Amino acid sequence: MELRELSAVAALVLALTGALTGALTGARGSCPPYNLSDARGLGRTFDGIGGLSGGGATSRLLVNYAEPFRSQILDFLFTPGFGASLHILKVEIGGDAQSTDGTEPSHMHHEDDENYFRGYEWWLMKEAKKRNPNITLMSLPWAFPGWVGHGKNWPYDFPDITAAYVVNWILGAKQYHDLDIQYVGIWNERSYDSKYIKLLRYTLDKRGLETVRIVASDNLWEPVVRSVLLDPELSGAVDVIGAHYPGTNSPEEALKTQKKLWASEDYSTFNDEVGGGCWARILNQNYVNGLMTATISWNLVASYYEDLPFSRDGLMTAEEPWSGNYVVESPIWITAHTTQFTQPGWTYLQTVGHLAQGGSYVALTDGKGNLTVVIETMTRDHSVCIRPPLPPFNVTSQNATFQLEGSFASIKELQVWRSQFNFKTKKSSFFEKLPPQKLFNGLFTIELAEDEVYTFTTITSGQKGSYPPSPPSARFPKVYKDDFNVRNPPFSEAPNFADQTGVFEYYVNMSDPGPHVFTLRQVVTERPVTWAADADQTISVVGDHQWGNLTVTCDVFMERVKTGGVFIAARVDKGGQSVRSARGVFFWVFADGTYKVTNDLAGQTVLAEGRSGTRAYGWHTLSLTVAGQYASGLLNGYPLWKNAVVLSPKSGWAAIGTASFEPAQFDNFAVVAEY
Numbered sequence: 001m002e003l004r005e006l007s008a009v010a011a012l013v014l015a016l017t018g019a020l021t022g023a024l025t026g027a028r029g030s031c032p033p034y035n036l037s038d039a040r041g042l043g044r045t046f047d048g049i050g051g052l053s054g055g056g057a058t059s060r061l062l063v064n065y066a067e068p069f070r071s072q073i074l075d076f077l078f079t080p081g082f083g084a085s086l087h088i089l090k091v092e093i094g095g096d097a098q099s100t101d102g103t104e105p106s107h108m109h110h111e112d113d114e115n116y117f118r119g120y121e122w123w124l125m126k127e128a129k130k131r132n133p134n135i136t137l138m139s140l141p142w143a144f145p146g147w148v149g150h151g152k153n154w155p156y157d158f159p160d161i162t163a164a165y166v167v168n169w170i171l172g173a174k175q176y177h178d179l180d181i182q183y184v185g186i187w188n189e190r191s192y193d194s195k196y197i198k199l200l201r202y203t204l205d206k207r208g209l210e211t212v213r214i215v216a217s218d219n220l221w222e223p224v225v226r227s228v229l230l231d232p233e234l235s236g237a238v239d240v241i242g243a244h245y246p247g248t249n250s251p252e253e254a255l256k257t258q259k260k261l262w263a264s265e266d267y268s269t270f271n272d273e274v275g276g277g278c279w280a281r282i283l284n285q286n287y288v289n290g291l292m293t294a295t296i297s298w299n300l301v302a303s304y305y306e307d308l309p310f311s312r313d314g315l316m317t318a319e320e321p322w323s324g325n326y327v328v329e330s331p332i333w334i335t336a337h338t339t340q341f342t343q344p345g346w347t348y349l350q351t352v353g354h355l356a357q358g359g360s361y362v363a364l365t366d367g368k369g370n371l372t373v374v375i376e377t378m379t380r381d382h383s384v385c386i387r388p389p390l391p392p393f394n395v396t397s398q399n400a401t402f403q404l405e406g407s408f409a410s411i412k413e414l415q416v417w418r419s420q421f422n423f424k425t426k427k428s429s430f431f432e433k434l435p436p437q438k439l440f441n442g443l444f445t446i447e448l449a450e451d452e453v454y455t456f457t458t459i460t461s462g463q464k465g466s467y468p469p470s471p472p473s474a475r476f477p478k479v480y481k482d483d484f485n486v487r488n489p490p491f492s493e494a495p496n497f498a499d500q501t502g503v504f505e506y507y508v509n510m511s512d513p514g515p516h517v518f519t520l521r522q523v524v525t526e527r528p529v530t531w532a533a534d535a536d537q538t539i540s541v542v543g544d545h546q547w548g549n550l551t552v553t554c555d556v557f558m559e560r561v562k563t564g565g566v567f568i569a570a571r572v573d574k575g576g577q578s579v580r581s582a583r584g585v586f587f588w589v590f591a592d593g594t595y596k597v598t599n600d601l602a603g604q605t606v607l608a609e610g611r612s613g614t615r616a617y618g619w620h621t622l623s624l625t626v627a628g629q630y631a632s633g634l635l636n637g638y639p640l641w642k643n644a645v646v647l648s649p650k651s652g653w654a655a656i657g658t659a660s661f662e663p664a665q666f667d668n669f670a671v672v673a674e675y
């Protein structure tokens, strides 16, 4: 037995008189203590834990929550020492295109257009900053307006245009919202171009944004790691290698770049307790196994219709602005275990690692004597993330002894916070404050069960924030109307409309004599440089995915002469990145004086068609009723077609849209649904 083990055992006698026999004889009890020390220097600088809003439209419904619920949700996400207390907020630079669960508007729909008040990401960043002035802000495009690619589905043929477009967004953030964007990425999960990255660096510097740092490439480790190693100029431009879903590992080559390594998008797992377990495991092990110093959750908050792809893959759930109901899920409290007791700029100790019987521990310090240790013992089946596949491993209950040395040797007491997942009884407890842990000669022993998370820290603040329960969950109102006259000032989009291709914005026509001054207008007139498979039509969905029998009514106004077309729809079954294959009942009218009823958005399955007399630059009122297997339509209050047979889908959202990327307006939208 080595001397250090002897001294550890001696201390154990003091600390745990009762446990001595077990510690000496049990195979597990004979484990040497885990050393927590800064005596031989420190590890990497910690950059924080974050959430990602966007990629795409994942905060869409959040903005429409009434107070006080909206502020409460924001407090659970951002308020220091309250809930997740996030260190980083990453947002999408809207590109007018579908980016997973919806489209987000661009600040430049056209080359000669600039507007820094669209969408909700500006608002969200300001709300985060209000709560935590130190929050790190990051941004990344998923897609670009069509003009950036000059008609090609590719943003790098004119890299100067793309760089100027992205830099404008960062300048706009400062000029109009006083937001300092600290990091910017390249093109989410798509190819990068080294020439573009260098040009982006050059453009940032030229526009006075020398402090904005570049993350590359928000995809896999390779090939960007190799490019950075081979190209010193590229290496000079890139500050952070950001990988997505790294499975807690980074390759050795990545370390050779000497760059910060981040899991710049991770998690993406249904936010039940297995999701919480995934998050606990990767928050620790991204550093232990991969030396990653930031982990960012896709997504920040699940605020999109539950029937869109990747439902509830957020740190918490807020998908019912109409009821006010929201749910603080376990990932919020798992985040708090680290975020409430560390700050970006703290440093990991070199002494981090795996526990002998499974699980892991990390330790961080502020360099001024404070120490925070986070321990997780998540079992495999209770911590599976959506990707990559998780190999088998075993975790069993164990006693772990920690020996504090170096600057921490004289610490006498640590604050203790615990989460216990209990998958059998479903009576889990999260982020519970326990009595402080006493240390003797820098030693403490803890009895760890499976599926637990502990924080031991010198930081004496920390709080499990709470509000009265949010209102009960409720379905979307059966009767829903919007004349687009009353606007929520900071937002450009009408509540509950979730754009799936194209962008639908509030519009004011001051020369209209009265009834249609305030409308909702589809404004994307060219296919964007896409990230997902946007439809060839534009579409915004609204309401309840279980709506089967309903009447949808809307005034429509085509702006494209001869070739224009618009629709209203019911039972729309798909959105997000599957929007191209959406089915439902679509009632179209065209500027050439015809109408069509189709069973799909692509317009392939025609249920009825004929003359309508509709034209551009005139308002028409469309009404679509679906009941059981039959659908019928009215134009300006008169029957146009009836008894079209609709066998499937049986239910879905209501929707509005256009036949192509063309401008068109909508007014006096109404749904009356039966449940």
Ligand SMILES: *[C@@H]1O[C@H](CO)[C@@H](O)[C@H](O)[C@H]1NC(C)=O
Pocket (backbone or CB within 6 Å): 004, 035, 036, 037, 038, 039, 040, 351, 403, 405
């Ligand atoms: C703990 O780690 C420090 C620094 O790595 C080392 O000097 C010391 O000997 C270690 N102590 C034990 C008990 O392993």
Ligand SMILES: *[C@@H]1O[C@H](CO)[C@@H](O)[C@H](O)[C@H]1NC(C)=O
Pocket (backbone or CB within 6 Å): 080, 131, 132, 133, 134
């Ligand atoms: C922001 O950071 C500064 C400097 O690290 C610190 O003094 C201050 O307390 C932090 N503010 C908040 C709200 O965390």
Ligand SMILES: *[C@@H]1O[C@H](CO)[C@@H](O)[C@H](O)[C@H]1NC(C)=O
Pocket (backbone or CB within 6 Å): 368, 369, 370, 458, 459, 460
């Ligand atoms: C730890 O941090 C607190 C602030 O949270 C500070 O007051 C204290 O001096 C720091 N150092 C130690 C050794 O606790």
Ligand SMILES: *[C@@H]1O[C@H](CO)[C@@H](O)[C@H](O)[C@H]1NC(C)=O
Pocket (backbone or CB within 6 Å): 392, 393, 394
């Ligand atoms: C886990 O434990 C079981 C039972 O002891 C054993 O058969 C299996 O090989 C272990 N798996 C791993 C990955 O260690």
Ligand SMILES: *[C@@H]1O[C@H](CO)[C@@H](O)[C@H](O)[C@H]1NC(C)=O
Pocket (backbone or CB within 6 Å): 018, 019, 022, 026, 028, 029, 397, 398, 399, 447
């Ligand atoms: C941990 O130590 C306690 C005594 O403090 C003992 O009862 C228990 O069996 C030990 N657990 C394990 C897994 O060794």
Ligand SMILES: *[C@@H]1O[C@H](CO)[C@@H](O)[C@H](O)[C@H]1NC(C)=O
Pocket (backbone or CB within 6 Å): 509, 510, 511, 512, 513, 559, 617, 665
């Ligand atoms: C605005 O209203 C006027 C008057 O009704 C109409 O002629 C014009 O086409 C409208 N323009 C748009 C873009 O809606």
Ligand SMILES: *[C@@H]1O[C@H](CO)[C@@H](O)[C@H](O)[C@H]1NC(C)=O
Pocket (backbone or CB within 6 Å): 548, 549, 627, 628, 629, 674, 675
């Ligand atoms: C939908 O309408 C059909 C036909 O009128 C009717 O048979 C069915 O019960 C309705 N379903 C619901 C859920 O109201």
